[in-house]
Amino acid sequence: MRADRVTRQIVHIEDELCNGCGACVSPCAEGAIEIVDGKARVSREELCDGAGFCLGVCPTGALTIETREAAPFDHHAVEEHVSALPSTYIAQRCFQCDTSEDDRALLPVKVHGTSTWVCTRCLPALIHG
Numbered sequence: 001m002r003a004d005r006v007t008r009q010i011v012h013i014e015d016e017l018c019n020g021c022g023a024c025v026s027p028c029a030e031g032a033i034e035i036v037d038g039k040a041r042v043s044r045e046e047l048c049d050g051a052g053f054c055l056g057v058c059p060t061g062a063l064t065i066e067t068r069e070a071a072p073f074d075h076h077a078v079e080e081h082v083s084a085l086p087s088t089y090i091a092q093r094c095f096q097c098d099t100s101e102d103d104r105a106l107l108p109v110k111v112h113g114t115s116t117w118v119c120t121r122c123l124p125a126l127i128h129g
């Protein structure tokens, strides 16, 4: 292994399953995913922290977490990258109460096979019925 590489978790995108919908782009707080030629890509390894918040929103199951040799996650690179992104981010909303992620934390969930977002207040009712 090269000295500047580490073995760690990182997002893996299955090309055959990706339909290029772009749903995984905005949930990535690090801006690590972009759509290139109709397919999602981790643009730079050091931007992906491997937390996997993008996994739940993918409608095709194209996203997984793998453990492999990669560049280490780099907080400074993320700060520079995110600050240079155009401010086109659209806040997600809870599918139950319509609360914006600006006002309450949202989590990705699948409901009847559809990927969506639920806020922390509505989540218990979703779990317990």
Ligand code: SF4
Pocket (backbone or CB within 6 Å): 013, 017, 018, 019, 020, 021, 022, 023, 024, 025, 039, 040, 057, 058, 059, 060, 061, 062, 063
């Ligand atoms: S959400 Fe899934 S199918 Fe859509 S672009 Fe991302 S990886 Fe591809």
